[in-house]
Amino acid sequence: MLHHYQNGCWTDNKPAVPPRGGPDGRGPIPPQPLATPGGSVDRYPAPRHGVGRRQNEPAAVLRGCFRGIVVTNQPLCREHYRLTLHVAAFPPSDPGQFIQILCPLAPGAADPPNAVDDGALQAKQWRLGSRPPRFTDPFLTADRPYLRRPYSIAGRRDTSTAAKAAGPRAELDIMYRVIGRATVQLEKLTPGDEVSLLGPLGHGFIRSDHLRRALLIGGGVGVPPILYLAERLASWGIAAVAFIGVQRADLLPLTLIADHPPATDHPIERPCLMEFARHGISSILTTDDGSLGIPGRVTTALRTYLLAHRQFDASSGVPELFCCGPTAMMRAVSQVAAEFSLPCQAALEQPMACGMGTCQSCVMKYRPPGALDWVYKLTCTDGPVFHTADIIWS
Amino acid sequence: MPSVATEPAKVPAPAPDLSVTVGKMRLSNPVLTASGTCGYADEYADFTDLSRLGAFVTKAISKTPRKGNESPRVIETRAGMLNSIGLANIGLERFLKEKIPRLERMGVPVIVNIPGWTVRDYADVAERLDQAAPIVQGLELNVSCPNVQDGLSFGTDPRRLADLVATVRRRVRRCTLIVKLSPNVADITLTARAAVEAGADGLSLVNTFSAMVVDVETARPMLANGVGGLSGPAIKPIAVYLVHRVYSQVAAKHRVPLIGMGGIQCARDALEFILAGATAVAVGTALFIDPAIPGGIIDGLTQYLIRKGKNTVREIVGTLTMPETGRAGEPVAPP
Ligand SMILES: Cc1cc2nc3c(=O)[nH]c(=O)nc-3n(C[C@H](O)[C@H](O)[C@H](O)COP(=O)(O)OP(=O)(O)OC[C@H]3O[C@@H](n4cnc5c(N)ncnc54)[C@H](O)[C@@H]3O)c2cc1C
Ligand SMILES: Cc1cc2nc3c(=O)[nH]c(=O)nc-3n(C[C@H](O)[C@H](O)[C@H](O)COP(=O)(O)O)c2cc1C
Ligand code: FES
Numbered sequence A: 001m002l003h004h005y006q007n008g009c010w011t012d013n014k015p016a017v018p019p020r021g022g023p024d025g026r027g028p029i030p031p032q033p034l035a036t037p038g039g040s041v042d043r044y045p046a047p048r049h050g051v052g053r054r055q056n057e058p059a060a061v062l063r064g065c066f067r068g069i070v071v072t073n074q075p076l077c078r079e080h081y082r083l084t085l086h087v088a089a090f091p092p093s094d095p096g097q098f099i100q101i102l103c104p105l106a107p108g109a110a111d112p113p114n115a116v117d118d119g120a121l122q123a124k125q126w127r128l129g130s131r132p133p134r135f136t137d138p139f140l141t142a143d144r145p146y147l148r149r150p151y152s153i154a155g156r157r158d159t160s161t162a163a164k165a166a167g168p169r170a171e172l173d174i175m176y177r178v179i180g181r182a183t184v185q186l187e188k189l190t191p192g193d194e195v196s197l198l199g200p201l202g203h204g205f206i207r208s209d210h211l212r213r214a215l216l217i218g219g220g221v222g223v224p225p226i227l228y229l230a231e232r233l234a235s236w237g238i239a240a241v242a243f244i245g246v247q248r249a250d251l252l253p254l255t256l257i258a259d260h261p262p263a264t265d266h267p268i269e270r271p272c273l274m275e276f277a278r279h280g281i282s283s284i285l286t287t288d289d290g291s292l293g294i295p296g297r298v299t300t301a302l303r304t305y306l307l308a309h310r311q312f313d314a315s316s317g318v319p320e321l322f323c324c325g326p327t328a329m330m331r332a333v334s335q336v337a338a339e340f341s342l343p344c345q346a347a348l349e350q351p352m353a354c355g356m357g358t359c360q361s362c363v364m365k366y367r368p369p370g371a372l373d374w375v376y377k378l379t380c381t382d383g384p385v386f387h388t389a390d391i392i393w394s
Numbered sequence B: 001m002p003s004v005a006t007e008p009a010k011v012p013a014p015a016p017d018l019s020v021t022v023g024k025m026r027l028s029n030p031v032l033t034a035s036g037t038c039g040y041a042d043e044y045a046d047f048t049d050l051s052r053l054g055a056f057v058t059k060a061i062s063k064t065p066r067k068g069n070e071s072p073r074v075i076e077t078r079a080g081m082l083n084s085i086g087l088a089n090i091g092l093e094r095f096l097k098e099k100i101p102r103l104e105r106m107g108v109p110v111i112v113n114i115p116g117w118t119v120r121d122y123a124d125v126a127e128r129l130d131q132a133a134p135i136v137q138g139l140e141l142n143v144s145c146p147n148v149q150d151g152l153s154f155g156t157d158p159r160r161l162a163d164l165v166a167t168v169r170r171r172v173r174r175c176t177l178i179v180k181l182s183p184n185v186a187d188i189t190l191t192a193r194a195a196v197e198a199g200a201d202g203l204s205l206v207n208t209f210s211a212m213v214v215d216v217e218t219a220r221p222m223l224a225n226g227v228g229g230l231s232g233p234a235i236k237p238i239a240v241y242l243v244h245r246v247y248s249q250v251a252a253k254h255r256v257p258l259i260g261m262g263g264i265q266c267a268r269d270a271l272e273f274i275l276a277g278a279t280a281v282a283v284g285t286a287l288f289i290d291p292a293i294p295g296g297i298i299d300g301l302t303q304y305l306i307r308k309g310k311n312t313v314r315e316i317v318g319t320l321t322m323p324e325t326g327r328a329g330e331p332v333a334p335p
Helices: A119-129 A161-166 A220-236 A298-308 A327-339 B092-106 B119-132 B151-156 B158-171 B188-197 B233-254 B267-276 B293-307
Strands: A004-006 A009-011 A064-075 A080-088 A098-102 A149-152 A155-158 A169-177 A194-201 A213-219 A239-246 A282-287 A320-324 A344-347 A363-366 A375-378 A385-387 B020-022 B025-027 B031-033 B074-077 B080-083 B110-114 B136-142 B176-180 B202-205 B209-211 B228-231 B258-261 B280-283
Touching: A080 A194, A098 A169, A149 A169, A149 A220, A155 A220, A169 A220, A213 A220, A213 A298, A213 A327, A220 A239, A220 A320, A220 A327, A239 A298, A282 A298, A298 A327, A320 A327, A327 A344, B031 B293, B074 B228, B080 B233, B092 B110, B092 B119, B110 B119, B110 B176, B119 B136, B119 B158, B136 B158, B151 B158, B158 B176, B158 B188, B188 B202, B188 B233, B202 B233, B228 B233, B233 B258, B233 B267, B258 B267, B267 B280, B267 B293, B280 B293
Parallel strands: A213 A239, A213 A320, A239 A282, A320 A344, B031 B280, B110 B136, B136 B176, B176 B202, B202 B258, B258 B280
Antiparallel strands: A004 A009, A064 A080, A064 A194, A080 A169, A098 A149, A098 A194, A155 A169, A344 A385, A363 A375, B020 B025, B074 B080, B080 B228, B209 B228
């Protein structure tokens, strides 16, 4: 059993110094060596291969290539959309895991082009290329996506047992912000269209035995995995508060509840966002320009909140932080976590090509607890979730 | 009731033979993975059946572990991508300990890609693999990685290349020795000939093309390393041309097999390379989009051979007919 949160991780060693290490009993814990030499504390769950499988049972499918059928593709705010996909026999997934979507150019073009004798496919490509271009035609200027794009799973609903006859089916939500060549294509998807997806990839947020209370911090396009986590925490009966930060009111991809406007001056949680309130989770909302909720950065609100709730009583436990968002935001959250000696996990978003651990493009700098030197880890397979105490921000 | 057999019973045509030989390696089919795009071993096992491959080519394995370049290491471009991974890898000893057992379970011949900065780097790794790992049947010398400044010189200077290949040749007894050529040279036939005459059993081509993407907002390159290597469909026509040139000028005469690669995504792409002179082909960047592409190519090749009435894939290698006015391997007219 792991009992003590120390230097950014849970260990079974009694801390050599009191948990709050500063001179006044507050502040960050001074770094200290861990019992295991070389810092080889295993803080991440082993891959789930073969878990609970009997000897002659076929291995459960853990991830793979699937076909998703578009159920809905709805705008949520000025730039964010929610895409809901029906995926047959999608393996179990965790909040923080992601899928790699092949953003199709035209309905049907999602099929991998490996059929040498497929005249239909060829005809389609030919038509695409022979559209008469005009001088200002985007055909000449637009870049088309080539690689897949990673998107965090933002929610999931599995079909009830009654409908199982048709085989297990999952409804997966992803949320995307239209910013580039792939997302402009996603925006064009309509119900019934097909997309190819790989998943579930990476490993998600880690539930420690000590988790009693969670603070969820989502910034901008980092909201999706936080939403999925909220859903999961509710099913575990873990209390949580969500801190959501966006640039402007019109970039909030979530639904406001009219009766419960968000606090505007001090970080007081209210059931103001539908997506969280549905799971009994209250929220604190910030906007950079002050057009909604509390003006300023989400990390400032988080810090003020923690200062006000400094005395974490024993029964509710030490809160754990879970964050996803722009790198600068996650870095700031990790600083707040260090300041208050709170465990914190972050879902990183590094540029990716494969998402399957082969191309070595998605590296992040990782320092295992107690170790002096850093190593590169792959965000796609070693992450995307890491303990922030292990991350070297660049 | 069906009439009593007047028609001769339909004998199913035997499936065409896809097997090929590269040096001492007998491959069940000519479809390989390209180094650096398929990991060390079984990373794609959940997405495709790796045992169908003709051979598996690993990520570059250097004598000591390498961290590689800063991030961002990849950037997408029209019809392809640039990478500057910087040959990040776990190093030879960890590879032998952790990955070789997994490769053994995969059950296909393995070719290990070897980078290096001195002749000794290459020779030491090659010798160790030759002796320590029976599953490794081929060694591919990566003399062409355009990302590491020193690495470039072996692949661009025929004399240094010949020296390197001859030295490694002397220290390798069992494995097939393949040299992966750099396309970043004025005349690829010079380095191809140097490698073959120094004792290479096969050549693979091409590696990535040195390239750059500029962020116009910041007026800086998009890759942390500044420059990278271009791969994907964008390079395919050049790669096909280079395979044709090396085949017609060097390989056919010396009876040295070629492994063609560069933007292969479907059986049609693979066939272009085979007709131009490649005995085998490798799928690279396209694996990032769909790791199952090699299986699709194997099926497509079979269909093509049946349609063309061929019994083996070997009989179509290099059977491209060039316009008669042009000398083999030379442009018919100045492009
Ligand atoms: C694990 C993970 C999870 C993710 N989850 C989500 C999610 O849930 N929702 C979400 O919306 N996104 C998510 N992302 C990000 C997402 O994968 C894509 O990066 C995003 O959708 C952009 O795709 P695009 O093709 O539309 O943009 P791209 O065309 O790739 O452009 C990306 C950015 O780069 C800029 N850019 C591109 N080329 C150039 C150039 N030549 N010069 C200057 N600037 C350039 C663009 O302007 C844009 O700002 C996630 C990423 C990871 C790694
Ligand atoms: C991300 C990436 C990593 C690569 N790493 C290596 C490598 O380690 N050694 C090597 O010889 N070639 C390496 N290559 C080159 C490929 O093996 C191949 O020669 C090239 O990408 C062209 O084929 P393609 O267009 O099918 O990808 C790499 C290519 C990519 C895209
Ligand atoms: S995205 Fe390719 S290794 Fe992580």
